[in-house]
Amino acid sequence: MFRHTDHLQFDAKPEKPDPVFAHKLQELIGGAYGEMTVTMQYLFQGWNCRMPGKYKDLIMDVATEEIGHVEMLAVMVARLLEGAPATATTKAAMADPVIGAVIGGMDPQQAIVAGGGAMPVDSNGYPWNGKFIVASGNLLADFRANAAAEAQGRLQTARLYNMTDDPGVKHMLKFNLARDTLHQNMWLKAIEELQADGLEPTTVAPNALLDEEYAEHAQTIWHLSDGAAAAEGGWATGPQPDGEHEFTYLMDPEALGDLASAPPPDPKLYATYDGSMGEPKGPALGTETGPLGKIKDKLT
């Protein structure tokens, strides 16, 4: 269960309105790497965490913080939109290039749909959606995704930091940048701790099926693009980070598989077919070895 305080986690007061920046700031709210993403990603990871204790508690701490980041940004957007020429006509925009520049750079839906507020969309008006998050239950895989999300988030924040000179906006973004720095380090540390605790001992997620996969194909980088400098990288020779494999670089790889052919089609599905692959197979569902197969056999 959650509780809310009316105070923002940190300041979100622009010195002046700036509707063009309010448009861009939507990226940090509803973009693929915005605050809604980390909120929902951490919440679902936390709810799905299979172990009570420090990992689950950490995830829920940060998840709960991130809801407040969406809040800060939504309030900032509303303030940046104050006094925007949202209801100016085209004629006014054409007569005044300053209004023209502003109107061309605004998000029309912030006015028409949201009445001068933020929306759960990105800076191109595309809505946030549930496919932006991942919560797989495997903490190594998920924490790596978290560190990656915080990196993209900090990168976008840094770019936006350079697109404004409003001291109030920069004040808030300096806080956001710092939190993204912390959270990157934190998830990287948590990955180390998963390994130290023996929960996910190697760098390969999941730590499983390593004996069943074809080891020889876990060694070779295939040279398939004609720039050959990749053979000079540290990934071309030497031990892999998991300490279990060697890197090799396969300069002239050949395809190992058969021809990429599709089987003869079910005639009732009307694929174009000349018979060259032989007769289509009738529905053959496999060995019916269970009780039902036996009963059916008896009855027929």
Place this chain on the structure above:
Amino acid sequence: MFRHTDHLQFDAKPEKPDPVFAHKLQELIGGAYGEMTVTMQYLFQGWNCRMPGKYKDLIMDVATEEIGHVEMLAVMVARLLEGAPATATTKAAMADPVIGAVIGGMDPQQAIVAGGGAMPVDSNGYPWNGKFIVASGNLLADFRANAAAEAQGRLQTARLYNMTDDPGVKHMLKFNLARDTLHQNMWLKAIEELQADGLEPTTVAPNALLDEEYAEHAQTIWHLSDGAAAAEGGWATGPQPDGEHEFTYLMDPEALGDLASAPPPDPKLYATYDGSMGEPKGPALGTETGPLGKIKDKLT
């Protein structure tokens, strides 16, 4: 420019058809962490890479390989669908529980839309889309996303490996698992190399604005969820992985910001308003200090 050979990179021959597994396998084709994602993610990263040389070449090598993985899986799906009871009627399914079980577990569009083949969708029929990828230009941020994507991809492959007992399918998945192992290690190694080369020297992406962000807020994990075990983790004290910050755990954090209030609205947008926040600001676009502001001043 690309070239194609008709041979698959590796075998994709199931011992028997299995339309239910063909349905699930769509996740590895068109899911958020399927092969279409890594294909397009690496292609756009490669095309947008700002440095000729080993990094760009590596990205293009792997990107080119991944197109061939989509191919292997698409061919496997077509083969698994051979002889599926796709055109059986409900009546037949009700009369035979084996057909019933198969029909309930099939993807109806693989028959109706694709005529017995694969589609660029995931295992719930949701189409692959461009928001599944990231190509930011910052290689540290992107390689971390790549390592994360390969981890989720291998995890899903491993789960699917447990959902089949067809030796031919397992044969192919053992290859895929191995490639995902290699690619995880490879991107982790490439991150090390970016640091070794001095291109992205710290663990924090982007390596920028570290002096401008508020350092004190890059140290403290806020305790906002009442399970307190997070304070016992390695992230609660000690140095952060970037070697520049310390971790601290803030047990009783208080909100630092002002009240989350939205400003008075533009009356022409008809937000409900009682006047308590004062008069709405008229459009005030800022200091028009450029040539146009000056001319406008003169003319008016």
Place this chain on the structure above:
Amino acid sequence: MFRHTDHLQFDAKPEKPDPVFAHKLQELIGGAYGEMTVTMQYLFQGWNCRMPGKYKDLIMDVATEEIGHVEMLAVMVARLLEGAPATATTKAAMADPVIGAVIGGMDPQQAIVAGGGAMPVDSNGYPWNGKFIVASGNLLADFRANAAAEAQGRLQTARLYNMTDDPGVKHMLKFNLARDTLHQNMWLKAIEELQADGLEPTTVAPNALLDEEYAEHAQTIWHLSDGAAAAEGGWATGPQPDGEHEFTYLMDPEALGDLASAPPPDPKLYATYDGSMGEPKGPALGTETGPLGKIKDKLT
């Protein structure tokens, strides 16, 4: 800013696992009228509310509660999935019709993607997205949308209540149904109060432009479908709920507008055109009456 307690708002303990019901329950999490929708709808409405005081506080109270409802449902889904035959093969499903029935009714992504947990998607696997919510700033319009959302939500909950006979699940749903009852009444009451407070005095949202719109067209229902019983309803005659208009039913309406014709096209856009609508207009951007038009006139 938000805080979290590890206890659920209400119980979410199924008596037994039921993966088929876990699939259906996704509708209440990530469906268009699920708990993620009311969470985000109320949060954005609250953040964008232009008046401190009872309305804003009410919205934030309920918004904060709804995050906890997503939590309850997510935990319930994970528990319902315990021991699901997620990793059973098709062969096993074909041999045992009980497993077959379950596998046909499961969401494959709950296993493959989420590792046995909930996802931010609906019961067909379609992801929640930001277009599901509305937060317009006009409280009459938004509270009406809230009452409508709670009605659809309670309706879906009631349907799902009939699709299970697990006492633990029914226990939770009895709580959810009650909350949806309360919230419907609450938003209806809040609409009354907006009117009583004189903030939105009539039933028509927004309470504006009533003098400018064509009053005669706010009276007549047009008979455009040949079933004529609509003329017998209370909406065919008598006063309208806003107390300002009368209802009339227009039995033989005729189109009032001109022919639906598109103008001659820009030849550079290559629309097929025979010249019958005359010459295309060249770019004529309107009167350039502002400072720039004047300068341009001088310069040219």
Place this chain on the structure above:
Amino acid sequence: MFRHTDHLQFDAKPEKPDPVFAHKLQELIGGAYGEMTVTMQYLFQGWNCRMPGKYKDLIMDVATEEIGHVEMLAVMVARLLEGAPATATTKAAMADPVIGAVIGGMDPQQAIVAGGGAMPVDSNGYPWNGKFIVASGNLLADFRANAAAEAQGRLQTARLYNMTDDPGVKHMLKFNLARDTLHQNMWLKAIEELQADGLEPTTVAPNALLDEEYAEHAQTIWHLSDGAAAAEGGWATGPQPDGEHEFTYLMDPEALGDLASAPPPDPKLYATYDGSMGEPKGPALGTETGPLGKIKDKLT
């Protein structure tokens, strides 16, 4: 079955082209509360209505009208785009701030994709989709959604009315505003009539399970956000609109449920797990009490 007349329901003749407004007007065509939404929402409600007679006829009357509203707006957009500088180059736009203002505010796809016409998308270019509508079969729930949709629609129309000063456009919008006024009143009246007819007697949709839900939880608003003014509203005490419940305001609510814990995971899905929740349950599908269970028991 439908028929069409070439005349528009009402005039759609702008005095002058205005490509910037044509961009914004897309919101009323393909936006979440645009005319495509009410068209499809009412059509599906009508087709799914379970009672011949006045309700079904009313729904079909209005549904049929709304298709004509999409038509009016599509024609208006084509006319507003006449002579737009769609094929102007960037260089031209940079040389002439009037063209610059117009090009910045245009929808590029109206030219590139639609050749100077309307598209089924909103004012940010996001396509209309089927999730924008609701047709549940329950007329109380659906009519409330209809009244809500007409309110948002009229609100957006009113905002757009303020963004143009073209008399021809305003002429059309005065008609649209009036229809939205009528339709709000009409759906509110239809809700009254459903109650008067005894079909949906209370304000709570659906009118069902009121005896099974937990009555005590249908009374209390939980205080979860620290602004306390919500306790002063009419929803804090007194009878609820349904005449069956009282409102109370719970000032210090405590969570009623258990800890939000996920159960031990299926090991084949590779969730990170330390064993602290005990052994994972094997697939236990419930009591197999039907004929098959019995046969299976006999056979094994």
Place this chain on the structure above:
Amino acid sequence: MFRHTDHLQFDAKPEKPDPVFAHKLQELIGGAYGEMTVTMQYLFQGWNCRMPGKYKDLIMDVATEEIGHVEMLAVMVARLLEGAPATATTKAAMADPVIGAVIGGMDPQQAIVAGGGAMPVDSNGYPWNGKFIVASGNLLADFRANAAAEAQGRLQTARLYNMTDDPGVKHMLKFNLARDTLHQNMWLKAIEELQADGLEPTTVAPNALLDEEYAEHAQTIWHLSDGAAAAEGGWATGPQPDGEHEFTYLMDPEALGDLASAPPPDPKLYATYDGSMGEPKGPALGTETGPLGKIKDKLT
């Protein structure tokens, strides 16, 4: 403006309910090539048609018919769902394999969301959206898309025809198949007529820029996949259908372009960069030759 009659264009009476087929039939309603697509595609093409007369009238005739096809299918779905075991519990499904087979093959949202009716989604529950249609203004391009859409539509209808043995359903589908046959022939005929009328004289859409494009590259098929049988096709030599070009098959094509390199990045966007491409260009917006450039020059 549109009108509606309560009678369906053709019969839609199944002999018996069949909820599994109701699920599949959604493809013809809300799928990419379902009836909603042709409805909206033809409506937008008609509204955007630049010539009054036979083409526009034909488009509007067929568009209006297609709305009625959505209606037929929606009614059919509601009838097929009559008596579906939608509210059966998992326990019941597990006890009775017939119910199990049916429940596994049903669309859960048809019950939970639509109350036993159709929805604007496809057979995997993915919503219809505006990107499914095309209306470009160029009638040659659009009629070709129409013929293609009718072909896919008829193909899917034919596949579904084979998935039912209900005489009532087949009765309706025999009508639908016939309309799709007619519409394919009709659009092909309309293409011939566009050419005969001299409106779009060649087979290449648009009939423009044929003198400016590089003629030599309009002749050669590039051999980029190693199966060489493509050189045996009629497209390898001889005249092209437009009567203006010859076909040739380029057996050993070489890339004609430069290296695929991205330019030096803006340092404020933090792309990883080693300086090897030289200094990034500062913002250089081109020749400001218009009035503003001149004024700016004077002022500075």
Place this chain on the structure above:
Amino acid sequence: MFRHTDHLQFDAKPEKPDPVFAHKLQELIGGAYGEMTVTMQYLFQGWNCRMPGKYKDLIMDVATEEIGHVEMLAVMVARLLEGAPATATTKAAMADPVIGAVIGGMDPQQAIVAGGGAMPVDSNGYPWNGKFIVASGNLLADFRANAAAEAQGRLQTARLYNMTDDPGVKHMLKFNLARDTLHQNMWLKAIEELQADGLEPTTVAPNALLDEEYAEHAQTIWHLSDGAAAAEGGWATGPQPDGEHEFTYLMDPEALGDLASAPPPDPKLYATYDGSMGEPKGPALGTETGPLGKIKDKLT
């Protein structure tokens, strides 16, 4: 399996940067008819082609070429964005109308998300998705879709050709236009060849069920829109292109079907219902004629 060369298929060197055009060019990358669409459409068609030989080889040749077209466009976008004022502030844009015009016309995500590169989205920022393609297995239906896609693609390319005056961009587009010309002719030729080879002998896809569909309904165009000029077209009389049907134009068509009524609802789904359609049917799943029905009968 695929291979890559670092050289582009053709030149992609703009004379000057042009970020506004870079925004528009996204349509050719990630739009519904952009190069990603033809790439994926042809790849899936090729992988799903049921006949080794010339058709499959042709499809794979062209599919492989199209990946290289995405590459050319992505590189062109990166080059056009060089030196874009992406990090300029609103204040700077307001002070300089040239910057204002550019910023208003840019895609904000090309800077914030992609760091100055292309993305897999269209010119309104909407992501490419898997529903944009079709690969049905029926080559007549698919080749017709291919010819249609190439037509829309060439049309959009031609429009964009008119929106730039950069000689380097025009140089590339002249190549693209020519390829689209060739590919249109090529697919049209391939359709002729399918017929010549007897694989799909008539113009109607699929070439099936022509004897079962209602022939009389494959003849008549229904006059449902009041413009009557459609009766003057070549489609109103005479033989149809398939040589098997005649065209007729039905001037006064009447609906042939029954009333569009939905059946009585399942009471547990709470559709509003007055009983006028009789009692709802209980779950009646059809004749259980298979082995299971028989066993069940015995047991009960």
